Amino acid sequence: MASLKRVSGLDQHITRRDFVNGVAIGFGAVLLGGAATGHAQQAALVPAVSPGEDWYGYGGVGDYRLSHGNTPQAMAEAHRIRDGIVSSGLAEPVSTEEYDLVIIGGGMAGLGAALEYIKQRREGQSCLLLDNHPIFGGESKENEFNVNGTRLIAPQGANGFFIPGEVSDMESASGDSRYYAELEIPRELEYRDWPAHRKPLRFCQDNYGYLVRGLQENTSVGHFFSDSNEGVWANDMWRQKLANTPLDAGVRQSLLDWYGAGSNIHFVSDEQARKWLDTMSYKEFLEREQGMGAEGAKYADLFLASSCGLGSDVISAYAAYQLPMPGLNDPPSPAMKRNSFPGGNSGYARYFVKKLIPQAIAGEDNFEDIITGRINFNALDRPGQPIRIRLDSTAVSVSHSGNPADSERVEIVYRRGGKQHRLWAKGVIMATGGWINRYIVKDLPEAHATALGKFRHAPFLVANVALTNWQFLYKLGITAAIWDRAEGDFGYTCNIRNPMQVGAYQPPLDPDQPTVLSFYTPFYYPGLPIEQQVILGRAELFTTSYADYEEQIIRQMIKLFGAAGFDPLRDVAGIILNRWGHAYSVPYPGFYGGAGDDPAPRDIIRQGYGRIAFGHSELDGLQHWGGAADEGRRAYSQVKDAMLSS
Ligand SMILES: Cc1cc2nc3c(=O)[nH]c(=O)nc-3n(C[C@H](O)[C@H](O)[C@H](O)COP(=O)(O)OP(=O)(O)OC[C@H]3O[C@@H](n4cnc5c(N)ncnc54)[C@H](O)[C@@H]3O)c2cc1C
Numbered sequence: 001m002a003s004l005k006r007v008s009g010l011d012q013h014i015t016r017r018d019f020v021n022g023v024a025i026g027f028g029a030v031l032l033g034g035a036a037t038g039h040a041q042q043a044a045l046v047p048a049v050s051p052g053e054d055w056y057g058y059g060g061v062g063d064y065r066l067s068h069g070n071t072p073q074a075m076a077e078a079h080r081i082r083d084g085i086v087s088s089g090l091a092e093p094v095s096t097e098e099y100d101l102v103i104i105g106g107g108m109a110g111l112g113a114a115l116e117y118i119k120q121r122r123e124g125q126s127c128l129l130l131d132n133h134p135i136f137g138g139e140s141k142e143n144e145f146n147v148n149g150t151r152l153i154a155p156q157g158a159n160g161f162f163i164p165g166e167v168s169d170m171e172s173a174s175g176d177s178r179y180y181a182e183l184e185i186p187r188e189l190e191y192r193d194w195p196a197h198r199k200p201l202r203f204c205q206d207n208y209g210y211l212v213r214g215l216q217e218n219t220s221v222g223h224f225f226s227d228s229n230e231g232v233w234a235n236d237m238w239r240q241k242l243a244n245t246p247l248d249a250g251v252r253q254s255l256l257d258w259y260g261a262g263s264n265i266h267f268v269s270d271e272q273a274r275k276w277l278d279t280m281s282y283k284e285f286l287e288r289e290q291g292m293g294a295e296g297a298k299y300a301d302l303f304l305a306s307s308c309g310l311g312s313d314v315i316s317a318y319a320a321y322q323l324p325m326p327g328l329n330d331p332p333s334p335a336m337k338r339n340s341f342p343g344g345n346s347g348y349a350r351y352f353v354k355k356l357i358p359q360a361i362a363g364e365d366n367f368e369d370i371i372t373g374r375i376n377f378n379a380l381d382r383p384g385q386p387i388r389i390r391l392d393s394t395a396v397s398v399s400h401s402g403n404p405a406d407s408e409r410v411e412i413v414y415r416r417g418g419k420q421h422r423l424w425a426k427g428v429i430m431a432t433g434g435w436i437n438r439y440i441v442k443d444l445p446e447a448h449a450t451a452l453g454k455f456r457h458a459p460f461l462v463a464n465v466a467l468t469n470w471q472f473l474y475k476l477g478i479t480a481a482i483w484d485r486a487e488g489d490f491g492y493t494c495n496i497r498n499p500m501q502v503g504a505y506q507p508p509l510d511p512d513q514p515t516v517l518s519f520y521t522p523f524y525y526p527g528l529p530i531e532q533q534v535i536l537g538r539a540e541l542f543t544t545s546y547a548d549y550e551e552q553i554i555r556q557m558i559k560l561f562g563a564a565g566f567d568p569l570r571d572v573a574g575i576i577l578n579r580w581g582h583a584y585s586v587p588y589p590g591f592y593g594g595a596g597d598d599p600a601p602r603d604i605i606r607q608g609y610g611r612i613a614f615g616h617s618e619l620d621g622l623q624h625w626g627g628a629a630d631e632g633r634r635a636y637s638q639v640k641d642a643m644l645s646s
Contacts, residue, residue: 054545054546054547055072055545055546056068056071056072056546056577057546057547057549057550057575057576057577058546058574058575058576059143059576060143060144060145060466060574060576061144061145061146062144062374063135063144063374063375064135064141064142064143064144064156064343064346065144066134066135067133067134067135067141068141068143068156068576068577068578069156069157069461069462069577069578069579069580070133070579070580070581071133071134073392074132074133074394075542075581077132077394077396077415078132078394078436078581081394081396081436081439081440082439086396086415091419091420092420093413093420093421093422094419094420094421095421095422096421096422096423096424097128097421097422097423097424098126098423098424098425099126099127099128099423099424099425099426100125100126100127100425100426100427100643101117101125101126101127101128101425101426101427101428101429101636101639101643102127102128102129102130102410102412102423102425102427102428102429103117103127103128103129103130103428103429103431103632104129104130104395104398104412104428104429104430104431104432105129105130105131105138105429105430105431105432105616106129106130106131106133106136106137106138106389106391106431107131107137107138107139107140107349107431107616107617107628108137108138108140108158108345108348108349108352108617108625108628108629108632109138109431109615109616109617109628109629109631109632109635110129110131110138110429110431110432110615110632111129111136111349111352111353111356111629111632112179112352112431112615112628112629112630112631112632112633113429113431113615113632113633113635113636114127114129114352114356114387114632115182115352115355115356115629115632115633116632116633116636116637117387117636118355118356118386118387120636120640121386122644125386125643126386126387126388127386127387127388128387128388128389128390128423128425129387129388129389129390130390130393130394130395130412130414131389131390131391131392131393132392132393132394132395133391133392134391134392135375135391136349136353136380136389136391137346137349137350138349139156139157139158139345139580139583139623140156140157140158140344140345140346140348140349140625141155141156141157141343141346141349141578142154142155142156142342142343142344142346143155143156143343143464143516143576143578144343145464145466145514145516145573145574145576147466147467147468147514147573147574148468148514148573150507150508150513150514151505151507152466152499152507152514152515152516153342153343153372153505153507154342154343154344154464154516154518155207155340155343155344155345155346155462155464155518156343156344156346156462156464156578157344157345157460157462157578157580157583158344158345158623158625159206159207159208159340159341159344159345160205160206160207160208160209160338160339160340160344161176161206161338161339161340161345161625162176162336162337162338162339163180163187163189163337163339164176164177164180164626165177166181167180167181170182174626174630175624175626175627175629175630176624176625176626177626178626178630179348179352179625179626179629180626183348183351183352183355185351185367186367189339189500190500190501190502191205191498191499191500191501192498192499192501192507192508192509193509194498194509195509195510198474198510198511199474199477201220201474201477201478201479202218202219202220202479203219203220203479203496203497203498203509204218204219204338204479204480204495204497204498205337205338205339205340205497205498205500206338206339206340206344206497207340207344207495207497207518207520208303208306208307208338208520209338210479210480210482210493210495211302211303211306211482211493212303212324212332213238213259213303213324213325213326213331214324214331214332214333214334215331215332215334215336215338216238217236217238217239217334218334218337219479219480219495220235220236220477220478220479220480221235221236221237221478221479221480221481221482222234222235222476222477222478222480222481222482223235223237223245223481223482223483223484224481224482224483224484224560225245225246225247225483225484226483226484226486226489227246230563231559231560232246233476233478234246235476235477235478238259241256242255242256250293251293251295254292254293254294254295254296255295255296255299257292257293257296258286258292258293258295258296258297258299258300258326258327259296259299259326260326261290261292261296261326261327262326262327262329262330262331263328263329263330264290264327264328265328273318273321274318274592274593275594275595276595277316277317277318277320277321277328278316278317278318278589278590278591278592278593278594278595279589279590279594279595280316280317280589281312281313281314281315281316281317281588281589282297282300282304282312282315282316282317282319282320282325283297283300283311283312283313284317284589285317285320285327285328286300286312286327290327292327296326296327297311297312297313298311298312298526300312300320300325300326301524301526302482302492302493303323303325304320304323304325305458305492305522305524306493306520306522307323307584307622308458308584308586308587308622309457309458309459309460309522309524309534309583309584309585309586310458310522310524310530310533310534310586311522311524311526312526313526313527314530314533314586314588314589315586315587315588316587316588316589316590316591316592316621317589318587318592319587319591319592319621319622322621322622323622339500340497340500341371341500341502342371342372342499342500342502342505342507343371345625347370347371348625350370350371351370352629353389354370356387356389357379357380357385357387357389359376359379360375360376360379360380360389361373361374361375361376362374362375362376367502367503368502368503368504368505369503371502371505372502372503372504372505377391390416392416392417393414393415393416393421394414394415394416395412395413395414395432395440396413396414396415396420396440397411397412397413397440397442398410398411398412398413398428398430398440398441398442398612399411399441399442399443400443400610400611400612401424404443404445404609404610404611404612405610407610407611408426408645409424409425409426409611410424410425410426410427410428410610410611410612411423411424412424412425412428425611426611426639426642426643426644426645427611427612427613427639427640427642427643428611428612428613428639429612429613429614429615429632429635429636429639430612430613430614430615430616430635431615431616431631431632431635432616433455433457433582433585433616433618434452434455434457434585434605434616434618435455435457435582437452437614438452438453441612443610444609445609447604448604448605448609450601450604451601451602451604451605452601452605454601455585455601455618456530456531456534456585456586456588457534457581457582457583457584457585457586457618458522458523458524458533458534458537458582458583458584458586459523459534459537459538459540459541459542459579459580459581459582459583460520460521460522460523460541460580460583460584461519461521461523461541461549461577461578461579461580462518462519462520462521462577462578462580463491463518463519463521463549463553463575463576463577463578464516464517464518464519464575464576464578465494465516465517465518465519465553465557465572465574465575466514466515466516466572466573466574466575466576467496467514467515467516467517467571467572467573468514468570468571468572468573469511469512469513469514469571470496470511470515470517470571471511471512471565471571472561472564472565472566472571473496473511473517473561473564474511475564475565476561476564479495479496480493480494480495480496481493481494481495481560483560489556489559490519490521490549490552490553490555490556491519491521491553491556492521492522493519493520494517494518494519494520495517495518496515496516496517496518497516497518499515514573519553522537523536523537523538523540523541524537525537530586530588534586538581541579541581542579542581546577549575549577550575553575554568554572557572584618584623585617585618585619585621585623587621587622591621592621602618602619602620602621605619606619606631606634608635608638608639611639611642612639613634613635613636613638613639614635615631615632615633615634615635615636616628616631617631619631
C-alpha cells in the first residue's frame with residue numbers, strides 16, 4: 001500500500017495556474033515569445049530533474065512493479081543523450097556482437113517488426129530487439145495490485161479496442177483485424193454480471209468509451225460542476241439533454257448542437273477530405289466552417305487530448321474526421337462495445353511476445369496463460385534462439401559503417417548497466433519515436449532530420465488508484481466521472497471498468513469489493529502554440545513528485561466524492577503513477593501533408609535510408625496498436641533484402 005502521509009497536510013498546495021506561471025517566468029522570453037521551436041531551445045526548456053524514489057513512487061506488485069511509465073533510469077539516459085553527455089565515442093564498448101537484424105524499441109511497432117521477421121526469416125538469421133525499459137510493451141504495459149488478497153490488473157496506457165472484423169485473406173489484411181486473426185485471440189470475451197440486487201449501473205469496459213459521443217450513454221457518467229459550495233453532479237447529462245446541468249440555456253443549446261451534429265460534409269474521397277481538413281484545427285472547423293459556438297470544441301478536448309495528446313485548438317480536423325467526431329461523422333452505434341484486456345493493450349504485447357519466444361510467458365499457448373501468466377525473463381535473451389529480447393538497454397548511437405548508399409553494415413552502440421556495448425547489424429529498424437531518433441541516428445540525411453524536427457510529442461499521465469471498495473461511486477450512481485476542471489484541480493476524468501474475466505483471474509464487480517479507479521490525464525493548455533503546450537506539459541509531468549501527485553489525486557477525490565462518503569485512509573489501497581514523457585505524436589494541421597503536394601514529414605521518415613528503416617506508431621497520426629504493428633511490418637519489408645547481402 002502506498003503511503004498517504006501527505007494527505008493530512010491538505011492546507012497548502014501549488015495550483016496549476018501558479019505552476020504554469022512559474023514555469024513561464026522560469027523559461028523566460030523564449031517561452032513567452034513563442035519562439036520555442038528549435039531542438040536546442042526545446043532541450044533547454046525541459047527542466048532538469050533528478051528522478052529518484054520520491055519521483056517514481058509505488059509500483060504495485062508482480063512483473064511490472066519496477067516498470068510503470070517511463071522509469072527514472074530510462075528518462076535519465078534519454079536526457080543524457082539529448083544533452084550530448086552520452087555518445088558512442090565516450091568509452092570503448094565492453095562487448096561486440098553481430099546480428100542480421102537489430103530492432104530498437106519493444107513497443108507494438110517493434111513487436112510487429114519482430115513478428116514479421118520470425119515468419120519470414122531464413123535459416124540461420126538472427127535478430128536482437130533492444131528496449132530501454134525493464135519490460136517489453138512500450139506504452140502497452142500493465143500495473144498489478146494485490147488488495148487484501150484480490151489480484152487486480154490495470155492498464156498503464158493503451159487499453160481499449162473494438163473486436164475487429166474477421167479476415168478472409170490474411171496476406172492483404174492489415175491493422176487490428178490482421179493481428180487479431182493471426183494471433184487467434186478469442187472473439188468471445190467475458191465480463192462480470194452486475195449483481196441483480198444492486199441498483200442499476202452501467203459500466204464502460206475500457207477507459208475511453210465513456211468519453212466517446214454515442215458510446216458515452218452506455219456508461220453511468222457523472223459530470224461534476226464546481227461551484228462556490230460543494231459543487232453539483234449531473235448524472236447521464238447527455239441522456240437528459242443537459243436539462244439536469246447548471247449550464248445556462250445558451251451554453252446548453254450550443255453543446256447539444258455539437259453533440260447532435262452528424263456527418264455534415266460529404267467528401268468524394270479520403271484524399272479530398274485530407275487536403276481540406278488538414279489545413280485547419282478541429283476547433284476552427286467547428287467554429288469557422290460550421291458556425292458552432294466554442295462549447296463543443298471545449299468538450300471535445302476531453303476525448304481528443306486523451307487519444308491524441310492535445311485539444312481541439314491544435315488537432316487537425318482531418319484527425320478528428322478519422323475519429324468519430326461530431327460534424328464530421330455520425331456517432332458510432334451504441335451497440336458497439338469497447339473491450340479492454342485486464343492490463344489493456346499489454347494483452348496484445350504479450351500475445352506478440354508469446355509468438356516470438358514461446359517460453360517467455362509461463363504456461364500454455366492459450367488466452368488465460370498469455371494474459372495472466374508470469375513472465376519468464378530468463379527466456380528472453382538466450383544465445384542461439386532466432387530472436388533475443390534485451391531489456392534495460394538504451395541505444396545511444398546508430399550509424400552506417402561508411403556511406404549509407406553502399407554500406408555493408410550498421411553500428412549500434414547501446415548502454416546497459418552503465419556500460420557501453422557494440423552491435424553490428426545488416427539491417428536496423430528504429431521502432432522508436434522521433435524525439436529520440438533525431439539524437440541517436442547519427443547519419444540521418446538532411447530531409448529526414450528536417451522531417452523528424454516537425455513532430456511534436458505530448459506527455460500523458462495514467463494514475464491508477466486501487467480501492468478497497470467503491471461505495472462512494474455507488475452512492476452517487478456513477479462508474480465514471482468528468483469534471484469541469486477548476487483552478488487547483490487534478491485531472492479531468494476517471495472511471496472504473498467492468499473488469500474482463502480471464503480463467504482463474506476473476507476480479508470482482510461489487511461496490512463492497514476492490515477495484516481500480518483510473519485517471520487518464522492529458523496536459524493541454526488551450527490557446528497556446530503547440531510547442532509551448534507540449535513543453536509545459538512535460539515540465540508539469542516531470543517536476544511533480546510522487547508525493548505531490550498523491551496529494552493532488554486524494555484532494556481531487558475528496559472534492560468529488562467526499563460528500564458521498566469517500567475516506568482516503570479507508571478506501572485507497574495504493575496509487576501507481578505511469579508517466580509518459582512523449583506519449584503521443586500530436587497530429588496538428590499539416591501533419592498529414594496539408595493542402596500541398598509535398599510529402600508529409602511522416603512519409604519522408606517512412607522511406608528510410610541505406611540499411612535503416614523507421615517504424616513507430618507516431619507515423620500513423622492516430623496512435624493505435626494495429627497501426628503500430630503495421631508500421632513495424634512495413635519497416636521489416638524495407639530492410640529484409642539488406643539482410644541477405646553482406
Ligand atoms: C495513455 C495512452 C493511452 C493509449 N490508448 C490506446 C488505446 O486504447 N488503443 C490503442 O490502440 N492505442 C492506444 N495508445 C497508443 C499507443 O501509443 C500505441 O497503441 C502503441 O502501443 C505504441 O507502440 P509503439 O511501438 O509505436 O511505441 P512505444 O510504445 O512508444 O514503444 C517504443 C519503445 O521504444 C523504447 N525506446 C525509446 N528509446 C529507446 C532507445 N534509445 N533504446 C531502446 N529503446 C528505446 C521506448 O521506451 C518504448 O518501450 C495509447 C497511448 C497512451 C500514451
